Amino acid sequence: MIGRTLGRTLAVAGLALASTALVALPAIAQSEEKTIVGGFDVGPGGFQGNFNPLTATAGFTWLNTYYEPLVTYTADLSRLKGELAGEYTASDDLTTFTFKLADAVWHDGEPFTSADVKYTFDLAMNPESGSIFAARLADVVSVETPDEKTAVVTLKGPNGGFLSTITQLMMLPEHELASKPAAELAQSDWWSTTPVGTGPFKFVQYASDQFVELEAFDDYRDGRPQVDKLINRYFANPAAAVAALRAGEIQFTYAEADDAQSFEDAEGFTVIPGDSFVLNYIGFNHRTELWNDVRVRQAVMHAIDRDTIIETLYNGAAKKAECNYVAPQYVPDDLIDYSYDPEKARTLLAEAGWEEINGGQELPWLTYYNSPQVANIMAAVQAMLADVGVNVAPRVVDVPTYNGIVRGDDVSQFPLVYAGAGNGPNPAQHNINLNSEQVPPNGNNIMHISLPELDTALASAMSEADPSQMDARWQEVCRVVNEQMPWGSMWVASRYGIASDSLEDFVWTPAPGGGPFEMNPEAWDIEP
Amino acid sequence: MLRYIASRAGTGLFLLLALSVLIFIMLRLTPGDPIDAYINPTIPIGAADLAALRERLGLDQPLPVQYFAWLAAALSGDFGYSIQRGGVPVLPLVLSRVGPTVLLMFTAIAISIVVGVSAGIISAVRKNKASDVGLSIVSFLGVSSPAFLTGLLGLYAFSVLLRWFPSGGMLTPGRPYSSLDLLYHLILPATLLSIAQGALIMRYMRGSLLEVLSQDYVRTARAKGVREFWVVVKHAVRNALLPVITLIGSTIGGAIGGAIFIESVFNWPGMGLLMINAVTSRDYSVIMCATLLTGASVILVNLLTDIAYAAVDPRIRNA
Numbered sequence: 092m093i094g095r096t097l098g099r100t101l102a103v104a105g106l107a108l109a110s111t112a113l114v115a116l117p118a119i120a121q122s123e124e125k126t127i128v129g130g131f132d133v134g135p136g137g138f139q140g141n142f143n144p145l146t147a148t149a150g151f152t153w154l155n156t157y158y159e160p161l162v163t164y165t166a167d168l169s170r171l172k173g174e175l176a177g178e179y180t181a182s183d184d185l186t187t188f189t190f191k192l193a194d195a196v197w198h199d200g201e202p203f204t205s206a207d208v209k210y211t212f213d214l215a216m217n218p219e220s221g222s223i224f225a226a227r228l229a230d231v232v233s234v235e236t237p238d239e240k241t242a243v244v245t246l247k248g249p250n251g252g253f254l255s256t257i258t259q260l261m262m263l264p265e266h267e268l269a270s271k272p273a274a275e276l277a278q279s280d281w282w283s284t285t286p287v288g289t290g291p292f293k294f295v296q297y298a299s300d301q302f303v304e305l306e307a308f309d310d311y312r313d314g315r316p317q318v319d320k321l322i323n324r325y326f327a328n329p330a331a332a333v334a335a336l337r338a339g340e341i342q343f344t345y346a347e348a349d350d351a352q353s354f355e356d357a358e359g360f361t362v363i364p365g366d367s368f369v370l371n372y373i374g375f376n377h378r379t380e381l382w383n384d385v386r387v388r389q390a391v392m393h394a395i396d397r398d399t400i401i402e403t404l405y406n407g408a409a410k411k412a413e414c415n416y417v418a419p420q421y422v423p424d425d426l427i428d429y430s431y432d433p434e435k436a437r438t439l440l441a442e443a444g445w446e447e448i449n450g451g452q453e454l455p456w457l458t459y460y461n462s463p464q465v466a467n468i469m470a471a472v473q474a475m476l477a478d479v480g481v482n483v484a485p486r487v488v489d490v491p492t493y494n495g496i497v498r499g500d501d502v503s504q505f506p507l508v509y510a511g512a513g514n515g516p517n518p519a520q521h522n523i524n525l526n527s528e529q530v531p532p533n534g535n536n537i538m539h540i541s542l543p544e545l546d547t548a549l550a551s552a553m554s555e556a557d558p559s560q561m562d563a564r565w566q567e568v569c570r571v572v573n574e575q576m577p578w579g580s581m582w583v584a585s586r587y588g589i590a591s592d593s594l595e596d597f598v599w600t601p602a603p604g605g606g607p608f609e610m611n612p613e614a615w616d617i618e619p
Numbered sequence: 620m621l622r623y624i625a626s627r628a629g630t631g632l633f634l635l636l637a638l639s640v641l642i643f644i645m646l647r648l649t650p651g652d653p654i655d656a657y658i659n660p661t662i663p664i665g666a667a668d669l670a671a672l673r674e675r676l677g678l679d680q681p682l683p684v685q686y687f688a689w690l691a692a693a694l695s696g697d698f699g700y701s702i703q704r705g706g707v708p709v710l711p712l713v714l715s716r717v718g719p720t721v722l723l724m725f726t727a728i729a730i731s732i733v734v735g736v737s738a739g740i741i742s743a744v745r746k747n748k749a750s751d752v753g754l755s756i757v758s759f760l761g762v763s764s765p766a767f768l769t770g771l772l773g774l775y776a777f778s779v780l781l782r783w784f785p786s787g788g789m790l791t792p793g794r795p796y797s798s799l800d801l802l803y804h805l806i807l808p809a810t811l812l813s814i815a816q817g818a819l820i821m822r823y824m825r826g827s828l829l830e831v832l833s834q835d836y837v838r839t840a841r842a843k844g845v846r847e848f849w850v851v852v853k854h855a856v857r858n859a860l861l862p863v864i865t866l867i868g869s870t871i872g873g874a875i876g877g878a879i880f881i882e883s884v885f886n887w888p889g890m891g892l893l894m895i896n897a898v899t900s901r902d903y904s905v906i907m908c909a910t911l912l913t914g915a916s917v918i919l920v921n922l923l924t925d926i927a928y929a930a931v932d933p934r935i936r937n938a
Contacts, residue, residue, distance in 0.1 A: 126793050135659065140896075143705045148659045218671035226665045277675065278700050280707065299707075299715065300888045300896065302792035322792040327883050327892075335786040337779045369661045459660055491651025491901045494658055498666070511661040523665060531666035603661065 124319040127342055127594065127617050128302075130332035131156075131323040134345030134586070135369075136605035139325045140300070142282035144261035145215055145222040151259055152605035153323050156612045157198075157305055158261035158288035161190050161208065161242075162254055164608040166598050168368070168516040171254050172609060175203065175262050175289060176242075185249035185556045192240045195289045195312050197264050203289050205236035210265035212244065214273060221277030227256050249556040252519030258607055262289065291316045291613035300325055317596075317616040333589070336360075342591040342617065345601065348408060348464060351587035363588040365601040368515040370412055373472075373579035374508040377539045381449055381506055388576040390439035392429035394479040395472055399431070401582060404468050408585040414569035415514055415521050417583045421565040426573040436479040445480060456483040458509040459493035469509060483507060497537045508538070513603040514583065518565045522549050525568075525577060540577040593618040620929065627925050631918040638914045639693075639907065643686050646903055652678055653702040656901040676702060689907065699904040703897075709908045713893065716909075719789060720889030724871075724878050726809035731817035732867060736860070738817075739824020743859075744851060746829065754821065761818025766811070766877035770884035773811040783807075787886035808885040812877050816870050823866050828859040 131153040132139040138150030144158055155163075161176040173179050176190035195203040212234045215224040230247040237243065246253060264287050271279060283297045291313070292305035303323040307316040324341055326332040332344035346354070346362075354360050373391060375382035382388055401409045410417045413426045458469065469485040476483055488496070496504050513520050523534040526549045527541035548571045552564035572580065586601035595616040602608050654672050658664055673679045677688065692699060698709040742754045761769075778786035784807035785791070791800050831837065832855050840850050879891030886892065890909060897905040 124793075128792055135661065140704055146705065148657065148664060218668075219675065221672065221675060223664055223668045223672070225671060226668045274675070278705070280705075282705050283707070298790070298792070298888075299712070300886065300892060301788050301790070304793050320793050324788070324792055325886060326787070327886055327895075331774075331787060331884070331886065334774060334779050338782055338786045340786055488650070489899060490658075490660060491653075491656035491899075492649075493651070493660060494655035495651030498655070498669075513661050529665070532670055533667060534665045604659070 125317070125617055125619070126320040126322060127318050127615060128322040128324055129341050130326050130329075130335070130344035132605075133326055133329050133332045134347075134601075135367075136345065136586075136601060136603065138605070142286065142297070143221070143277070144259075144263075145220055145224065146277070147259070147604075148223065149604040151607045152599070152602070152610070153303070154261060154605075155290065155607040155610065156292045156321055157286065157290040157294055157308075158263075159195075159290050160258050160260055160262065160607060163258050164516055164602070164606065166600055166609050168366075168600065168602055168608055171258065174607075174609075179254075181254070183556065185251060185253070186246045188244045188246075188253065190242045190244070192242065193312060194240075196310055197267075197289055198287045198293045198308055199264075199267070200310070201264065201266050202239075203262065203264075204239040205242040206239070207262055207265045208242040209234045209236050210269060211260065211263045214263065214268070214276070215260055217273045219277075220273040224256070224260060228260075249554050251553065251555060251561060252517050252522075255517035255519065259604065264288075292321050295320075311613055313611075313613055316613040321612065321615075336589060336591070339591075342594050343597065343599065344589060346587050346589045347462060348405070348585070348587065351589060352406065354589050359592050361590050361592060363590060363599055363601075364408070364585050365587070366410075366417075366515070367511075367584050367586040367601060368513055368603045369511040370415055370417075370514040370583055371509070371511050371581045372412075372415075373581060374510055374538045375576075375578060376502055376506045376508070377541060377577075378502045379506045381454070384443040384448075385575060386439040386443040387445060387448070388579065389427075389429070390436040390443070390445075390479065391476065391481065391579050392576060393432045393439065394436035394481065395475050395579075395581070396431035397429075397582060400468055400471055404464060404471065405582070405584055409582040411582050412580040414573040414580055415512075415525070415578075416518060416565065416569050418515055418518070420562045421518050421569050423566040423570055426570065433475070433479050440480060449481075451480065451482055453482045453484050454506045455504060456485045456507045456509060457493065457496060457505045458485065458487055459490045460509065460511075461487050461489070465509070472509075485509075498531060515603070518568075519553060521568070522553055525549060525572070538578060542571070542575050542577055545571045545575060545577060623929055624926055627922050631922050634918055635911065635915055639690065639911055640686070642907055642910050643689070644682075646901070646906060647682055649901070651901055653901045653903060654678065656899070657703065689904075693907075693911075698908040701897075701902055701905050703900045703902045703905075709904045712905065713890070713908045713912055716888060716890045716893045717912075719887060720878060720882070720891060722805065723809055723812065723882065723887055723889060724874050726805055727812035727878070728816065728867070728871070728874060730810055731813035731820055734813065735817040735820025736824050736863065739821040739863075740828060740851065740856060742821065742825040743828035743832065751825075755825075758818040758821045761814045762822065764815065766815060766880040767884060769811045769814050770808070770881050773807060774884060777807055787884075789888055808881045808887055812874065812881045815877060816867075816874055819870060820863060820866065823863050824859065827862050828855055831855045831859045834858075 131137065132150055136149055136152060138147055141147050141150055144154050147154060159175045161174060162171050162179060163174040165172055175193055175195055177193040178191040180189050190208065192203065192205060197203060212228065212231060214220050215222045216228045216231060218225040230250055232245045232247055235243045267287050268276060286294045291308055291311045293308045295304040295306050297303045302325060305321045307319050309315050324335065326335065329345060329347050329350065332341065333346050333350045335341045336344050351362050354362050375388055397411050401407060401411060413429060414422065416422055458465065473483055473485060497508065512524050523529045524536055525540055525545055526534065526536060527546050529536040530539050531537065548568045552568050555561050555564045588599050588601060590597050595618065596614040598610040600608060654669050658669065677685060701707045701709055701712060738754050742751045745751045774786055777783045785804050789801065789804050790796060794800060837850060837855055840854050878889065879895065881887065882889045882891035883895050893905065894909050897909065
């Protein structure tokens with residue numbers, strides 16, 4: 092009797108819960124506004140919780156929906172084009188850049204002028220503002236404003252990478268920010284409460300750790316956006332975002348390779364593949380004496396069956412790298428082919444005297460990659476290296492631990508790393524990783540690579556002012572890297588986004604750091 | 620009595636200070652700092668830029684200098700700014716997360732009590748029958764399922780497959796606030812969080828009720844001709860509930876642990892999610908404030924308990 096009564100009560104309670112879902116769902120789903128919800132900051136190109144473009148190391152896909160740079164990349168990341176600079180020209184010696192500004196207005200109705208350009212450059216070059224552009228813009232001598240719609244930037248010397256650098260420099264409104272001291276701006280809540288940009292969408296609100304909401308900017312220079320709202324939902328990881336996509340709550344997210352594969356035959360979704368522009372490499376710590384002999388580094392290359400790894404563990408979705416680039420214009424034809432040849436690897440190791448250098452001693456192999464896919468890859472490489480007599484033990488740590496270790500002095504903790512380095516679309520990016528002048532504290536050459544031939548090739552490419560010679564200069568860098576193997580270039584994997592088929596004219600590519608690139612968010616639409 | 624309270628409060632404050640030193644040192648011993656967490660390793664950023672950031676945040680100062688600067692500010696109520704959240708003041712941030720966690724936890728506890736006690740009664744009354752065996756199996760599964768597992772399975776079943784509930788968050792993005800919307804987002808994580816505790820309560824309730832049902836006074840009640848319903852509800856359940864109430868109190872700590880997992884799985888904006896994000900991004904100021912707030916709550920509750928004991932038992936305050 093009592094059991095039955097309680098059982099009925101529980102059943103009724105369960106029904107009440109289920110009915111809440113059924114009642115609540117349609118009530119909440121009702122809306123006449125066109126809204127696109129996506130996980131725009133999910134994955135390696137995203138940066139959830141960062142609103143300040145001057146301190147952003149990633150997240151530019153989202154930032155570019157309400158801020159805009161002077162120039163941006165095309166959607167295939169193959170070339171640059173003007174954004175807030177309707178037109179731009181560079182002097183022959185690549186030291187003076189003139190920007191003719193578009194007729195844009197800020198979200199508060201004020202006109203966008205050359206004074207805003209000058210203010211943004213000054214702020215970005217001031218380390219007090221917390222800007223991470225200060226060192227990269229150190230060669231800017233002046234920013235002149237001959238008239239309201241013209242800005243002229245002069246550099247100390249030729250810099251072929253300058254325009255690429257400023258694709259991530261979002262223009263900021265002088266009239267809003269100039270009254271605040273630079274040091275205060277770094278900690279201002281302006282960025283996450285009342286930011287003003289020139290992009291197609293206006294900032295509405297940030298619900299902490301939940302979502303960011305934007306609304307259409309009616310006065311956008313290329314016309315009012317097709318949708319009324321654009322929402323960036325936050326997720327703890329890509330898997331959670333994929334679950335929300337499957338549940339129909341969002342229309343777009345970045346996805347890991349395994350998840351992307353599961354969507355290949357799924358109805359109602361489109362998988363968007365793209366180059367990661369991240370070279371995965373086996374980093375040799377040049378502060379140890381283990382890798383001094385180039386034959387040891389070359390032996391590591393010959394010991395690894397990269398074709399099989401790409402075919403089986405990447406399902407073919409990666410490009411083998413024979414140097415630090417895979418983009419065809421930077422890769423010459425006459426490179427050494429590091430095909431899988433364990434016998435050759437053993438011979439090279441024997442010639443270099445590996446037995447005396449290290450022998451069978453186990454070496455820690457540090458990485459910050461913690462996906463199951465990379466765990467399998469590292470296990471496969473570990474077995475292949477062991478086969479030729481190089482014993483490594485993978486060690487996975489989180490990003491801050493990794494950065495803390497590799498920027499520290501205890502080299503015994505990282506004689507070898509497995510990491511990634513952005514290798515495009517700007518080829519000059521690698522200078523900061525490979526040039527001996529860029530050893531910390533100057534740059535990001537954390538493996539302390541110091542190869543004179545490579546330094547010369549990099550310096551020559553960096554200072555090349557003749558556009559017709561640029562590709563050849565970077566090919567020379569590629570050739571030296573291929574011969575010297577300052578790090579073991581492995582592959583450039585594909586990355587994926589998944590979009591609901593309800594989206595129309597949606598443009599996205601897995602750009603490094605999220606871009607920016609020409610994605611035209613004002614044209615994005617969604618089926619009712 | 621006043622002297623006793625002052626002495627206990629003094630001990631509490633000392634503990635809080637010791638806790639702050641301990642957390643501060645442990646954080647600095649953890650590999651990587653907030654700037655290391657800030658950098659995407661694939662993005663080429665020069666060490667000079669990073670050094671400038673460290674200098675601006677004072678992370679290049681000696682540890683004692685950093686600690687006393689933090690302590691001096693904290694004593695005046697300024698817990699600083701979140702390093703990773705671009706200028707968000709820490710104290711309001713941490714306090715804003717208390718409400719969602721309390722809401723999630725107490726809803727889960729309420730569900731676990733109602734379901735656990737009811738299922739325990741059914742199981743005991745129908746001992747060895749199909750419903751008892753079925754509920755026992757379910758409760759064993761519930762007790763042995765960690766929160767992150769039930770969280771992920773529940774998310775997949777009820778959000779992805781059935782689409783009954785949202786997959787995360789506390790409110791639907793872009794919609795005006797409504798209590799119905801909040802409830803819609805709350806039900807699934809709260810129910811999943813309640814499973815382990817509800818199952819435990821059910822096991823205790825069943826065992827406790829079975830013991831009570833075999834007592835002489837229950838037999839006497841039956842012999843007097845009292846209907847079985849009233850025998851159970853009036854005579855047995857009330858007594859059987861006593862050990863269960865003790866259990867509920869002692870398992871709230873476990874519920875907090877479970878809430879951290881569930882908040883992470885469902886992106887519920889509570890203290891758990893805040894702490895996980897702060898730890899993975901080495902957001903020192905947020906970790907310090909959140910941990911101290913939690914520590915202060917525990918110390919305060921203990922202080923109040925000590926005072927209550929002392930109030931009822933003079934031997935304690937004179938000891």
